[in-house]
Amino acid sequence: MDRLQAMSMLIKVVELGSFSAASKNLKVSLPTLSRKISELENQLGVRLLHRTTRKLSLTDSGYDYIESCKRILEQVEEAEGRAKGEYLEPKxxxxxxxxxxxxxxxxxxxxxxxxxxxxxxxxxxxxxxxxxxxxxxxxxxxxxxxxxxxxxxxxxxxxSMRVLTCASQQFLSEQPKLESPYDLTQCSCILLDTAKAPPYWSYNLPNSGLTAHVDILPRLTVNDSDSAVNAAIKGMGITQQLHYQVKEAIDESDLNIILAEFEPDExxxxxxxxxxxxxxxxxxxxxxxxxxxxxxxxxxxxx
Structure with missing residues (x-):
């Protein structure tokens, strides 16, 4: 058995959290991968992984062994890199x-x-x-x-990056003055719907040290920032974006920053x-x- 190959396979299984994901990443069949790990455990005489239908985790012996594997493979990779010159010159x-x-x-x-x-x-x-x-x-x-x-x-x-709440002057001129983040619940808002974006907007409350999470009921929901910014420029509503996403629109006065005194942490x-x-x-x-x-x-x- 190729011990280094089996070590690499074990590390990949642990990093990705499943045999199926590691099998796909390594481009080896699932039975082959499972057999290699089992052979490694048999050769060592210890169980390295707890396997259930829902969860994969390391045993105590597995934790110690995989740390040693990482060090060994790093040393091998370093030696190969030095032989190729990768650690001597940038290439x-x-x-x-x-x-x-x-x-x-x-x-x-x-x-x-x-x-x-x-x-x-x-x-x-x-x-x-x-x-x-x-x-x-x-x-x-x-x-x-x-x-x-x-x-x-x-x-x-x-x-770090500021998080800004913005709207066009045309839109703001047609709305009552916004005095707190909670007023947003009465306004037309444009929500960015991505895997990383929560369904609320966060704000710091001055002099209290508290953070407010304002649930937004969007008039328009989009899944990319360009569309949200363009809709805000056209007067569709208020949007909250990272600074770089609205910088050009702000510089050209297409959008105005609002609720700046409640701006969340960068x-x-x-x-x-x-x-x-x-x-x-x-x-x-x-x-x-x-x-x-x-x-x-x-x-x-x-x-």
């Missing part, structure tokens, strides 16, 4: 993911500049508003907007990558190049 392929609009406006220009300086690195940029799984989709690095869940991945914060933005003791030069170079540039871009946006 190879990088897969980066980012939200669609943010990636187009802020990440792509930085990548183009990065590629001009590193001729031996190739980048695949995956723009998606869903959180692509770095393990399942073999992604090297992600730009994530929002609080990070607890995980084994490493996040480098590059800035949302953090991170560069995220999988845990590794030693980063290949291509990833280290990208992190070192991109982090300060994104910080500068986000600082300019907040001014």
């Amino acid at each position: 190879g392929d990088l897969v980066i993911t980012a939200p669609i609009m943010f990636g187009r406006l802020y990440v792509l220009p930085i990548i183009i500049e990065f590629l001009s300086l590193y001729p031996n690195i190739n980048v695949q940029l995956l723009l998606s508003d869903r959180n692509i799984d770095l393990f399942e989709d073999d992604v090297d690095m992600a730009i994530r907007i929002g609080k990070l869940p607890d995980s084994t991945m490493i996040g480098t914060q590059v800035g 949302i953090p933005i991170h560069l995220l990558h999988k845990t590794r003791k030693y980063l290949p030069q291509k990833m280290k170079s990208f992190l070192e190049f991109t982090s300060p540039k994104l910080k500068d871009k986000l600082r300019e946006l907040s001014c």
